[in-house]
Amino acid sequence: MIRIIIADDHRLLLEGLAQALDGIPDLEVVATANDGAELIEAVDTHQPDVVLLDIEMPKLTGIQALRKLPDGGPATIMVTMHTDDDQRRRAQTAGAVGFLSKATPLPDLAAAVRAVNAGHNLLTADDPDEVMDDHRQPVLDEGAAALTAREKELLQLLASGVTSTEDLSDRLFISHKTVKNHLANIYEKLAVADRAQAAVEAIRLGLHRKDQ
């Protein structure tokens, strides 16, 4: 479990990102900070593995806060609105080991967090993309990866509250028997015993939202 602190003065980003990262199995957000001063205190209190730090912040800017962090402290990734080579250099000089835009997709951020936690410096690496790729992990476990398209459709319905064989067969335009066959296959792949457990698992896997 990688322990993370996020610092950003934009609370919507801060609170949203905290919840999103917490939802990733191997990541844990132990604290959040609204400005540089709070960050210094939170790092001291919680001793995180990784810090995500916004460059633009009131009171103490990200770079200033970064300089105040102890040597040998947490690996720090700067997060910024506009990517700017000049700021990137200053971040590196101040001790950052990563530099990402706020336009980065969430899985990339997660990969970067794992990479710097493993000791990599994404700012000095020969091939940062390759380092990142090495720390991507499949979102789904192997059971879920083996699900067919039709089985996912059925799971989506289950997770949205369509639970009876009758309703499922109506929605999918197939017979009761076929629904029960699909369900039996799903139970085996997800290692569950009944449709209630399958629904819970489907939601955990994020299959309840949007198609595909």
Added chain:
Amino acid sequence: MIRIIIADDHRLLLEGLAQALDGIPDLEVVATANDGAELIEAVDTHQPDVVLLDIEMPKLTGIQALRKLPDGGPATIMVTMHTDDDQRRRAQTAGAVGFLSKATPLPDLAAAVRAVNAGHNLLTADDPDEVMDDHRQPVLDEGAAALTAREKELLQLLASGVTSTEDLSDRLFISHKTVKNHLANIYEKLAVADRAQAAVEAIRLGLHRKDQ
């Protein structure tokens, strides 16, 4: 359930915020968009109740996208980095009914979403703060509010994948019969038909993580 679409080119904010809002029982993020063009399409497809729209976006700015939305479409709240009276006026002229900084705390955003969904215009209201305060608490279904402590315990187990009457009675140290009585009461209060639907509903209500 208030159906929401979020548009922002900063994916960390977009994906984080989407997950955070989805965690609120009466809110549902039905789609996200990375730019104005995607937003127009997503609104057409999903017909949301409320749109959260970043002002600064590539291709089509928030204001431009807002103008392209149909009259009588979703209530739109502009979300912006730097609060700027000039932009606020332009947003209002273009048809926005709310205007918030990205530094707004999450509960305030949720309150604003509920307020505009209820027909309020936060830009023209006499006392916007009072309108917001009136919508601060999530409107939980009355059924869920009527759940007893024991029923919530049972629902937590259900939502964590303990689904058979046998397992439930073992975990709660009560007889099979009592479990079935509790379940029947839960079904009535949540207006569901079986334990699979109850599990889905329990997760939606946020009863799956930590106690209380």
Added chain:
DNA sequence: CCAGCCATAGGACGCGGGACCCATTCTCCT
């Protein structure tokens, strides 16, 4: 004090769900 609610427990009943069989048709990959 007693009415009302909650948690507990039991009995009886009918239907649906899950387990284990099977077959057919397609598509895709080798």
Added chain:
DNA sequence: AGGAGAATGGGTCCCGCGTCCTATGGCTGG
């Protein structure tokens, strides 16, 4: 050409689940 897997549909069997009804003890508020 052949094989693997996916999607479809069928049959049987039995236990579990959901429904209805009843009952008792404990707590609480009017």
